[in-house]
Amino acid sequence: MTNQTDPLVLFMPSGKRGRFPKGTQVIDAARDLGVYVESVCGGRGICGRCQCEVQEGNFAKHGITSSNDHISPLGEKEKFYASKRELKEGRRLSCSASIEGDLVIDIPQELQINAQVVRKADDGRHIDRNPAIQMCYVEVEEPDMHKPLGDIDRLLQAITKEWGFEDIKIDFSLLQTVQKTLRKGKWKVTAAIHRESETARPHLIAIYPDLKNEAYGVACDIGSTTIALHLVSLLSGATIASSGTSNPQIRFGEDLMSRVSYVMMNPDGDKAMTNAVRESINELIGNVCKESKVSREDILDLVFVGNPVMHHLFLGIDPTELGGAPFALAVSGPIDTYASELDLQVNQGARLYMLPCIAGHVGADAAAVTLCEGPHRQDKQMLVVDVGTNAEIVLGNRKRTVAASSPTGPAFEGAEISCGQRAAPGAIERVRINPETLEPRVRVIGIEPWSNEDGFEALATKIGVTGLCGSAIIEVVAEMYLAGIITEDGVINGDLAQKSDRIIQEGRTFSYILWRGKQQLAITQNDVRAIQLAKAALYAGIKLLMDKLEISEVDSISFAGAFGTFIDPKYAMVLGLIPDCDLKKVKAVGNAAGYGAKMALLNQDYRREIEVVVTKIEKIETALEPDFQKHFVNAMAMPNKVEPFPKLATQVKLPPRQDPSNSAGVPKRRGGRSGGRRAR
Numbered sequence: 001m002t003n004q005t006d007p008l009v010l011f012m013p014s015g016k017r018g019r020f021p022k023g024t025q026v027i028d029a030a031r032d033l034g035v036y037v038e039s040v041c042g043g044r045g046i047c048g049r050c051q052c053e054v055q056e057g058n059f060a061k062h063g064i065t066s067s068n069d070h071i072s073p074l075g076e077k078e079k080f081y082a083s084k085r086e087l088k089e090g091r092r093l094s095c096s097a098s099i100e101g102d103l104v105i106d107i108p109q110e111l112q113i114n115a116q117v118v119r120k121a122d123d124g125r126h127i128d129r130n131p132a133i134q135m136c137y138v139e140v141e142e143p144d145m146h147k148p149l150g151d152i153d154r155l156l157q158a159i160t161k162e163w164g165f166e167d168i169k170i171d172f173s174l175l176q177t178v179q180k181t182l183r184k185g186k187w188k189v190t191a192a193i194h195r196e197s198e199t200a201r202p203h204l205i206a207i208y209p210d211l212k213n214e215a216y217g218v219a220c221d222i223g224s225t226t227i228a229l230h231l232v233s234l235l236s237g238a239t240i241a242s243s244g245t246s247n248p249q250i251r252f253g254e255d256l257m258s259r260v261s262y263v264m265m266n267p268d269g270d271k272a273m274t275n276a277v278r279e280s281i282n283e284l285i286g287n288v289c290k291e292s293k294v295s296r297e298d299i300l301d302l303v304f305v306g307n308p309v310m311h312h313l314f315l316g317i318d319p320t321e322l323g324g325a326p327f328a329l330a331v332s333g334p335i336d337t338y339a340s341e342l343d344l345q346v347n348q349g350a351r352l353y354m355l356p357c358i359a360g361h362v363g364a365d366a367a368a369v370t371l372c373e374g375p376h377r378q379d380k381q382m383l384v385v386d387v388g389t390n391a392e393i394v395l396g397n398r399k400r401t402v403a404a405s406s407p408t409g410p411a412f413e414g415a416e417i418s419c420g421q422r423a424a425p426g427a428i429e430r431v432r433i434n435p436e437t438l439e440p441r442v443r444v445i446g447i448e449p450w451s452n453e454d455g456f457e458a459l460a461t462k463i464g465v466t467g468l469c470g471s472a473i474i475e476v477v478a479e480m481y482l483a484g485i486i487t488e489d490g491v492i493n494g495d496l497a498q499k500s501d502r503i504i505q506e507g508r509t510f511s512y513i514l515w516r517g518k519q520q521l522a523i524t525q526n527d528v529r530a531i532q533l534a535k536a537a538l539y540a541g542i543k544l545l546m547d548k549l550e551i552s553e554v555d556s557i558s559f560a561g562a563f564g565t566f567i568d569p570k571y572a573m574v575l576g577l578i579p580d581c582d583l584k585k586v587k588a589v590g591n592a593a594g595y596g597a598k599m600a601l602l603n604q605d606y607r608r609e610i611e612v613v614v615t616k617i618e619k620i621e622t623a624l625e626p627d628f629q630k631h632f633v634n635a636m637a638m639p640n641k642v643e644p645f646p647k648l649a650t651q652v653k654l655p656p657r658q659d660p661s662n663s664a665g666v667p668k669r670r671g672g673r674s675g676g677r678r679a680r
């Protein structure tokens with residue numbers, strides 16, 4: 001029972017607050033309020049995981065004057081801990097310190113206990129922690145002839161007594177090692193307890209001798225092109241190391257459908273692809289462990305995301321059914337199993353969780369992106385686009401969310417473009433075209449100055465200019481449109497050959513020479529067409545979702561994936577890849593799928609959240625929607641045949657709209673319409 005005269009305690013960064021009687025231990029107050037404080041030693045003062053810090057000062061907004069005088073003096077446990085390990089000035093152990101007056105208490109995030117582990121740069125977002133694994137240090141009664149209880153039974157008794165877990169399940173494999181482990185630890189051991197959910201039966205999955213003050217997890221995004229894997233401390237939340245590789249399944253087929261076809265045509269083709277991806281993941285785990293000097297044995301929980309085909313192949317499920325309507329998933333719900341079931345070389349008891357899939361075309365990766373960006377947590381309409389060879393699209397707010405995928409193909413990644421290449425030194429990444437002279441200037445990866453600036457020539461000779469990466473492909477087509485080189489229908493205007501020698505005729509069409517050097521880089525009519533087809537597929541998918549929600553505009557756009565990180569949203573909008581929106585509200589969110597996986601790894605509440613959300617997301621099958629074709633045809637134009645882009649027009653001078661009666665494809669200025677697009 002508390003009363004109004006009891007000290008008021010505010011925990012940061014969560015902002016949770018409450019009144020507690022004097023003498024209450026800080027850790028008890030935190031837990032009472034639902035503030036996550038890690039503890040491995042169960043309050044013995046030996047793990048140092050429960051550190052906190054008093055924020056001194058007058059916090060008028062909260063009506064709290066907080067001071068170090070309002071917390072108990074350094075206790076014996078803290079003095080002992082400080083004598084053995086580092087306890088920074090001002091830091092306290094919340095299992096020792098007690099509340100003596102009003103306090104503002106900071107629970108430091110990503111607390112590093114193991115000095116040898118270097119924290120990798122994260123994107124700075126904070127994830128509240130509540131992992132599925134809990135490390136529990138216990139001291140077990142030694143065997144006694146008069147009490148014939150087995151070693152493991154006494155261990156379970158100790159866990160129940162000290163940590164409150166009841167009815168604990170135990171992995172069979174532990175029975176074979178428990179006696180050695182207990183004796184090695186001199187009857188002091190750390191038990192790893194896994195729970196599928198807060199209410200699920202606890203499960204003893206690993207035992208380590210003595211105090212094991214660290215546990216690790218893996219968050220992995222299996223993309224069709226690349227696999228990205230992160231090693232994360234389950235106790236501090238820090239990303240310790242990351243590693244990535246090309247998906248080895250590429251040798252069976254570039255895109256998803258060709259991999260499904262491979263399975264259909266080759267007996268055991270699915271098994272070969274399953275083995276290939278699992279081998280790669282084992283290698284990546286080896287890489288991150290080596291880099292951070294962490295043992296595979298210390299990895300206890302793994303979370304995976306991937307599109308439906310990757311999801312099925314990784315799980316060893318034949319993806320044939322995903323190759324055609326009705327695109328039936330073998331399983332759409334979450335997967336919770338042992339990592340060893342999938343041949344992953346980590347601790348024998350390690351658990352594996354795979355996020356649920358949204359639909360046969362919208363996978364666990366889209367679920368992870370949704371979890372990360374949270375359209376379902378917003379009032380405003382948020383559009384989330386993850387562009388890969390298949391674009392996955394989620395749109396909505398807390399009332400209603402819809403999702404679809406669109407087959408954009410590999411054009412945005414440069415695969416169908418005559419001079420496309422991956423982003424590497426020598427690839428053009430930025431393009432600007434002078435609308436008067438039609439002369440371009442470019443920026444190349446690995447070369448700081450633009451091509452018209454001092455110092456460029458020398459570096460370009462050394463590095464070479466070899467092709468265009470994804471961001472440049474978007475920019476060059478958009479700039480060609482803005483400069484009038486291509487019409488809004490995407491036709492390279494051959495009349496301009498008289499004005500510039502960069503426009504050259506090739507058969508019945510024209511090309512634009514972007515770069516003259518050792519290697520000539522030209523944008524052909526086919527290249528423009530490939531981009532038009534890809535962007536029209538994406539926009540038509542988005543438009544179908546907007547129709548479903550009966551909205552004509554979105555409030556914000558999140559671009560997920562590597563592609564989104566480098567493209568300039570302005571050019572994406574000029575091309576009509578995405579709908580009109582305030583450019584300030586368009587942002588690249590990086591590997592949101594990987595980040596969503598990390599959220600699910602560090603907090604099982606996020607697993608429950610996304611499991612519920614996916615059941616509520618309405619799935620749209622673009623191929624079956626009658627309006628898809630109409631939207632697709634409109635979206636072939638730049639930026640779009642029928643959609644106005646008024647917000648974009650305040651930022652960019654768009655060319656005048658083409659007169660629909662002018663079939664020659666040469667733009668005419670639309671006369672006297674103040675509401676039309678701005679002339680350049």
Ligand code: FES
Pocket residue numbers: 038039040041042043044045046047048049050093094095096
């Ligand atoms: Fe281990 Fe406080 S809980 S030191």
